[in-house]
Amino acid sequence: GAGVSQSPRYKVTKRGQDVALRCDPISGHVSLYWYRQALGQGPEFLTYFNYEAQQDKSGLPNDRFSAERPEGSISTLTIQRTEQRDSAMYRCASSLSSAGNTIYFGEGSWLTVV
Amino acid sequence: AQSVTQPDIHITVSEGASLELRCNYSYGATPYLFWYVQSPGQGLQLLLKYFSGDTLVQGIKGFEAEFKRSQSSFNLRKPSVHWSDAAEYFCAVDASGNTPLVFGKGTRLSVIA
Numbered sequence: 001g002a003g004v005s006q007s008p009r010y011k012v013t014k015r016g017q018d019v020a021l022r023c024d025p026i027s028g029h030v031s032l033y034w035y036r037q038a039l040g041q042g043p044e045f046l047t048y049f050n051y052e053a054q055q056d057k058s059g060l061p062n063d064r065f066s067a068e069r070p071e072g073s074i075s076t077l078t079i080q081r082t083e084q085r086d087s088a089m090y091r092c093a094s095s096l097s098s099a100g101n102t103i104y105f106g107e108g109s110w111l112t113v114v
Numbered sequence: 115a116q117s118v119t120q121p122d123i124h125i126t127v128s129e130g131a132s133l134e135l136r137c138n139y140s141y142g143a144t145p146y147l148f149w150y151v152q153s154p155g156q157g158l159q160l161l162l163k164y165f166s167g168d169t170l171v172q173g174i175k176g177f178e179a180e181f182k183r184s185q186s187s188f189n190l191r192k193p194s195v196h197w198s199d200a201a202e203y204f205c206a207v208d209a210s211g212n213t214p215l216v217f218g219k220g221t222r223l224s225v226i227a
Binding site: 033035040042043044045056093103105106 | 118120148150156157158159160163204206214215216217218219220
């Protein structure tokens with residue numbers, strides 16, 4: 001596609017529910033990144049993939065967070081048993097590769113846990 | 115661990131005035147440096163980047179940034195600010211060209227008439 005596409009753009013969920021956020025990267029981009037951005041803060045790294053392989057998941061806050069990219073294209077970030085502190089903007093980004101290429105961001109998915 | 119500091123949380127400038135947003139990083143080597151802008155309701159847009167070579171980098175929308183190794187800084191500048199420049203600006207660092215970006219906390223720019 002022309003840009004990084006994320007869905008849903010807005011999600012309100014009840015505490016304890018599971019949530020899945022989807023990212024469709026720019027066509028042909030090898031690397032895909034997930035970031036989380038709280039209000040008034042900069043984006044914080046969560047995890048990234050090269051093709052289907054998860055290269056680094058050191059930024060995932062705990063084991064309720066997981067991500068996959070099974071076919072090396074679309075990725076899903078899943079949050080299980082959501083808590084209010086999970087409320088944030090979740091941003092996906094992609095790049096041609098992880099070797100110094102420009103990273104392009106999607107518009108993000110706003111998650112509110114009530 | 116690498117870190118990025120944007121000392122100014124909020125800056126207000128008059129339209130037509132010059133602008134400088136500060137960014138300092140902590141990392142021994144020369145990292146890859148970026149400035150992104152986030153307008154209300156928009157995604158993050160790349161303004162400019164520095165990988166190597168000329169330390170003065172030109173970007174979109176009339177922005178430029180200068181890499182100063184001795185000061186570990188990568189400040190963003192614009193000679194004459196327009197009202198449409200009001201947004202949040204983020205400095206970001208990639209330590210080696212092969213690591214995920216680390217972002218600063220951002221500087222919010224307000225532009226007044």
